[in-house]
Amino acid sequence: MTTEAGLGRIEDGAVALLDTAFPNLGAVLEQEGSLTCLTSCAVRRRVPIDEAVLRAPLGRPRAVWGVGLNYVSKATRTGRGLPEHPILYLAASYADPAPGAQVVIPGAVAEPDYEGEIAVVVGRRLYRAAESEVWPATAAITAANDMTARDVMRSTGTPALAKSYPGFTPLGASLCTPEELPDRDAIRVRTRVNGELRQDDTSAGMIFPLPELLSRLSWFTALEPGDVVLTGTPAGTGQDRACFLADGDEIRVEVDGVLPLVTRIARPAGTAPRDHRLTEPVS
Structure with a gap:
């Protein structure tokens, strides 16, 4: 994990701060291709987790890929058929907000929604990769x-x-x-909004499992160390419930093996949604 005081690993309920000059874990992956080099770093000191000030673990990812409709539960909830091929997109890459940070919803957005997901962080280059090559090239x-x-x-x-x-x-x-996952074929993901459980599924419910998804993507682009692939969201989003995010909402995404990701929502008052069409229709 990345903290205000440097990189650290979680040990017995505390953060062991490591003696390393890397600014974040993304920089480690760009240079080393994995996180294993951190296991030999000396520990400078330990601080309780609840006293650590967390920062975005990867800094600014080089690329962030995503996939739409990749859970059977989501397809069932929306009444859509299962896709034959992954529905892929490339989103803008920013320096990620720190865990627990506030996200300000633009006033023009009327229906902001959450999607709890498992994110795969690439460690070694994947290009035209077989499914069997994906997990060995996955950093985290x-x-x-x-x-x-x-x-x-x-x-x-x-x-x-x-x-x-x-x-x-x-x-x-x-x-x-x-290697730390209890079952990498059934990684659990849960999402809570203001403490209420909204999403609960595992990667076993994916339409395109993680190795297949990254393998397919790698035949169209080269996935490089530090790239992130978002793997889809299960049923239970605001879209499914016709209930979208409001000012003050808190979203908590829980994925096996990692600390919960908390996001807090702020919505500016007094601004009206606008027409989002890029061009006017031709009459």
Whole structure:
């Protein structure tokens, strides 16, 4: 994990701060291709987790890929058939907000939504990769809140526009290597809004499992160290409930092996949604 005092690993309920000059875990992956080099770092000191000030673990990812409709539960809830191929998109890459940070919803967005997801962090280059090559090239998994402006998605038909507002893809709060996962074929993801459980599923419910998803993507692009692949969201989003995020809401995404990712919502008052169409229709 990345803290205000440097990189650290979680040990017995505390953060062991490591003796390393890397500014964040993304920088480690760009240079080393994995996180294993941190296991030999000396520990400078330990601080309780609740006293550590967390920062975005990866800094600014080089690329953030996402996939739409990748859980059977989500397809069932929306009444859609299962896709034959992954519905992929590339979102804007910003410096990720710190875990627990506030995300300000633009006044023009009427239907901001949460999407709890498992995020895969690439460690070694994947290009035209077989499924068997994906887990060995995976550095870690983490939690993601793939926030979406549903009204923008509906009016533009473009996922990248609906998901690329600043702060809309918080990641963290820590990373977990594949070796640390209790069952990498059934990674659990849960989302709570203001303490109420809204999403609860595992990666076993994916339409395109993680190795297949990254393998397919790698035949169209090269996935580089530090790239992030968001792997889809299960049923239970605000879209499914016709209930969108409001000022003061708190979203908590829980993924096996990592600290919960908390996002707090702020909505400016007195601004009205606008027409999101990029061009006027031709009459």
